[in-house]
Amino acid sequence: MKPTEILAREKTAEGDELVLSCRDGVYHLSVAGEELMTSRVHGSEEALARLACAALTEKKTPRVLVGGLGFGYTLRAALDQLPRGAKVVVCEVFSSLLDWNRGVLAELAGRPLEDPRVKAVRADVQALLDGRERFDAILLDVDNGPQAFTLRSNASLYGDSGLARLWQSLAAKGVVAVWSSSPAPEFLDRLRRAGFEAWAERVSARGDARRRNHTIFLARRK
Secondary structure: OOOEEEEEEEEOOOEEEEEEEEHHHHHHEEEEEEEEEEEOHHHHHHHHHHHHHHHOOOOOOOOOEEEEOOOOOHHHHHHHHHHOOOOOEEEEEEHHHHHHOOOOOOOOOOOOHOOOEEEEEOOOHHOOOOOOOOEEEEEOOOOOOOOOOOOOOHHHHHHHHHHHHHOOOOEEEEEEEEOOOOOOOHHHHHHHOOOOOEEEEEEOOOHHHHOOEEEEEEEOOO
């Protein structure tokens, strides 16, 4: 087995270290020594896009916001389902991840940032949730779920004020989809209290339907 190769590092705004590494051809991303994602396992990220985009089949020019680029798998899965007239904004808080997805990680998901439908923005996704632009679907994979693991500031996105911002940033009958590593039933209750029609789907990290170990929260603006 080959040793782990550290490819790049970045300090987060909260002082933790974001590390991109590779071992035996598999890429890993960690923060503060805890693994966030790996290129070996991305079935649930693709399910996030599939479940959200299923609500857009009748729209010829849907507007979609993807919060969190990661290794590009969610963005690629969304593009594969969206029509030619779609407009997709992908928002990533870490400048390094945008750079890596144009470089060393570009081939993992088939260079989705080069798709002409995509506009990449370097920002906290919460900065785009101001109601000035309405989206037909908002896909969020900015953390381990409502637990706000990567950045503590993400907690506000999942609280009452954050859900209100999501509501005002959705078009009529628009859908929010949130990736989570755990069931977090209290978040489902919070979505419903915020006025959404909300439900959860258990999905597989590896795309194997026999083991559903991640959760996708879906919430529709009534």
